[in-house]
Amino acid sequence: MEEVKLLGYWASPFYVRVKIALKLKGIQYEYMEEDVLNKSPTLLKYNPIHKKIPVLLHNGKPIVESLVILEYIDETWKDDTPLLPKDPYQRAMARFWTKFIDEKCYPEIRKLCYVSNNEVKVNAMGELLQLLKLLENELIKDNNNNFFGGYIEIVSILITYWLGVIQEALEVDILKKEDFPNICAWADKSIGCSFIKENLPRREKLLAHYKNCTKPLFRGASRI
Numbered sequence: 215m216e217e218v219k220l221l222g223y224w225a226s227p228f229y230v231r232v233k234i235a236l237k238l239k240g241i242q243y244e245y246m247e248e249d250v251l252n253k254s255p256t257l258l259k260y261n262p263i264h265k266k267i268p269v270l271l272h273n274g275k276p277i278v279e280s281l282v283i284l285e286y287i288d289e290t291w292k293d294d295t296p297l298l299p300k301d302p303y304q305r306a307m308a309r310f311w312t313k314f315i316d317e318k319c320y321p322e323i324r325k326l327c328y329v330s331n332n333e334v335k336v337n338a339m340g341e342l343l344q345l346l347k348l349l350e351n352e353l354i355k356d357n358n359n360n361f362f363g364g365y366i367e368i369v370s371i372l373i374t375y376w377l378g379v380i381q382e383a384l385e386v387d388i389l390k391k392e393d394f395p396n397i398c399a400w401a402d403k404s405i406g407c408s409f410i411k412e413n414l415p416r417r418e419k420l421l422a423h424y425k426n427c428t429k430p431l432f433r434g435a436s437r438i
């Protein structure tokens with residue numbers, strides 16, 4: 215009998231990635247909600263290095279970092295619908311673009327949310343717009359606008375769902391349809407997929423959360 219547990223936090227895109235993958239593979243698991251401001255001994259025991267959720271516990275063994283967890287799930291519960299593409303080049307591209315989202319885009323999104331210095335926020339926004347342009351151009355190259363299949367769509371909820379909510383909380387327009395038509399069309403399509411849609415936190419609840427923990431960017435100043 216397999217024992218699968220997941221430590222998460224409802225508003226975290228990193229946790230929701232894992233939740234989607236487990237649901238997609240039909241894996242039963244026990245969910246343990248963490249308070250990220252007051253971490254449990256269980257979280258600190260199983261992720262002593264990063265001290266972050268998500269943590270997947272499979273028969274008592276911890277796996278951390280959402281991208282690592284997604285690959286672990288894909289390799290452990292093999293079925294007809296692999297998350298990662300089969301073709302080695304496509305797999306490499308999927309890994310490249312997911313790293314791009316987490317290592318290049320996410321730090322700028324974090325600054326936009328949590329740094330209080332407005333100049334840093336404005337620079338982060340400029341940087342993020344340039345990064346999104348690269349993603350936009352990559353999507354243009356893809357004829358069917360399918361991008362890479364399930365894995366990248368799951369990882370990209372940070373852009374396709376969270377960023378839309380965050381920009382509303384910050385009262386700025388980042389993902390404008392006229393500037394990023396491909397990202398916006400791709401976002402509508404991937405967020406519309408039932409296996410993703412059904413597992414996302416409610417938009418109003420997430421928006422209230424970000425309004426509560428972020429400060430509007432240009433209040434009192436002219437908007438960009």
Ligand SMILES: N[C@@H](CCC(=O)N[C@@H](CS)C(=O)NCC(=O)O)C(=O)O
Binds near residue numbers: 226266268281
């Ligand atoms: N690179 C990590 C990021 C995970 C992450 O940032 N988790 C946040 C919640 S959104 C967390 O646990 N934060 C607690 C902290 O930073 O102390 C992943 O992909 O799993």
